[in-house]
Amino acid sequence: MYLSRFYYTLIVLNIIKHTSSDCGCQLNRKSECTKEDSSHKYKQEFNKKHSDNNVFNAFNKQNMVLIEGATFEMGTNKPVFKSDFEGPARNVTLKSFYLDMYEVSNQNFKDFIDKSGYVTEAETFGDSFMFDLFIPEEEKEQYKDFRAIQAPWWVKVNGVDWKHPEGLKSSIAERLNHPVVHVSWNDATEFCKFQGKRLPTEAEWEMACRGGLKQKLYPWGNKLNAKDRHWANIWQGEFPNHNTREDGFVSTAPVDQYFPNKFNLYNMAGNVWEWTQDSWLNNDDEKVKKGGSYMCHESYCWRYRCAARSQNTKDSTAGNLGFRCAGDAL
Numbered sequence: 001m002y003l004s005r006f007y008y009t010l011i012v013l014n015i016i017k018h019t020s021s022d023c024g025c026q027l028n029r030k031s032e033c034t035k036e037d038s039s040h041k042y043k044q045e046f047n048k049k050h051s052d053n054n055v056f057n058a059f060n061k062q063n064m065v066l067i068e069g070a071t072f073e074m075g076t077n078k079p080v081f082k083s084d085f086e087g088p089a090r091n092v093t094l095k096s097f098y099l100d101m102y103e104v105s106n107q108n109f110k111d112f113i114d115k116s117g118y119v120t121e122a123e124t125f126g127d128s129f130m131f132d133l134f135i136p137e138e139e140k141e142q143y144k145d146f147r148a149i150q151a152p153w154w155v156k157v158n159g160v161d162w163k164h165p166e167g168l169k170s171s172i173a174e175r176l177n178h179p180v181v182h183v184s185w186n187d188a189t190e191f192c193k194f195q196g197k198r199l200p201t202e203a204e205w206e207m208a209c210r211g212g213l214k215q216k217l218y219p220w221g222n223k224l225n226a227k228d229r230h231w232a233n234i235w236q237g238e239f240p241n242h243n244t245r246e247d248g249f250v251s252t253a254p255v256d257q258y259f260p261n262k263f264n265l266y267n268m269a270g271n272v273w274e275w276t277q278d279s280w281l282n283n284d285d286e287k288v289k290k291g292g293s294y295m296c297h298e299s300y301c302w303r304y305r306c307a308a309r310s311q312n313t314k315d316s317t318a319g320n321l322g323f324r325c326a327g328d329a330l
């Protein structure tokens with residue numbers, strides 16, 4: 001079943017039973033429930049002041065790879081989700097650029113916060129979307145009114161942010177080398193800018209994902225478990241209730257887990273979705289994200305393919321959405 005590109009909406013006091021194959025990939029903050037309009041809490045000027053004086057011309061290339069400029073075939077003529085505009089396949093020529101080998105980790109993000117004093121949007125709003133599976137059974141009842149209509153396993157929970165990925169009782173202490181989550185496009189942009197970097201364009205991201213291979217589904221080829229290995233952190237089992245953890249992880253995995261692709265890039269597919277610079281269908285409020293996440297499975301959200309794409313509003317945050325940075329090769 002193809003996903004609609006329309007926003008999901010939230011309901012209050014009215015949970016519907018899950019009958020859809022939608023994965024909630026396009027869950028957006030602006031579709032939040034009617035309990036409280038928290039948009040007034042967010043002031044763009046508030047965070048802007050932290051960043052403008054910190055743009056460097058040079059950036060640290062440690063843990064980055066140089067991807068040589070070339071023409072590659074972007075998109076696919078066999079789209080799985082036509083409404084996502086995965087096709088057609090077309091030639092795109094790019095200049096050389098640098099890209100982080102890894103998704104930005106909690107440690108990386110903590111270092112940025114410690115130096116900059118930046119406050120993320122989820123912290124400002126006071127909540128973020130987390131996966132129902134990670135809410136303790138005894139607490140589920142209190143969140144029943146804050147679920148996304150077409151993806152009721154997404155629950156908006158107070159106190160969830162990058163350093164409390166599952167709420168105030170949780171911490172990143174044991175997963176500093178896991179990807180940071182609950183970061184908006186605006187947060188990701190500020191992080192990259194602070195390093196003298198930027199978010200990759202969608203074309204750069206996809207070229208990097210393909211790792212020099214032409215029209216393959218995944219960064220490593222066409223076969224999901226080639227060489228009887230797991231190559232990415234996705235979902236095994238029946239979504240959303242049972243994860244058999246065959247790849248080792250129900251939630252995020254360390255950013256250097258699994259084998260890299262031929263460009264030496266890790267976890268381009270799976271683990272967490274990654275923000276790109278690009279606007280979705282020329283709407284600057286919505287940004288393209290790539291790569292799928294640990295919540296993706298071929299049966300309902302086969303978006304860990306290099307050609308796959310989805311979108312969120314710039315201020316949206318969730319427990320399966322992160323990023324990595326790029327930089328110009330001068």
Ligand SMILES: [Ca+2]
Pocket residue numbers: 233234235236245247248249250251294
């Ligand atoms: Ca997994």
Ligand SMILES: [Ca+2]
Pocket residue numbers: 103267268269270271272273274291292
């Ligand atoms: Ca990823």
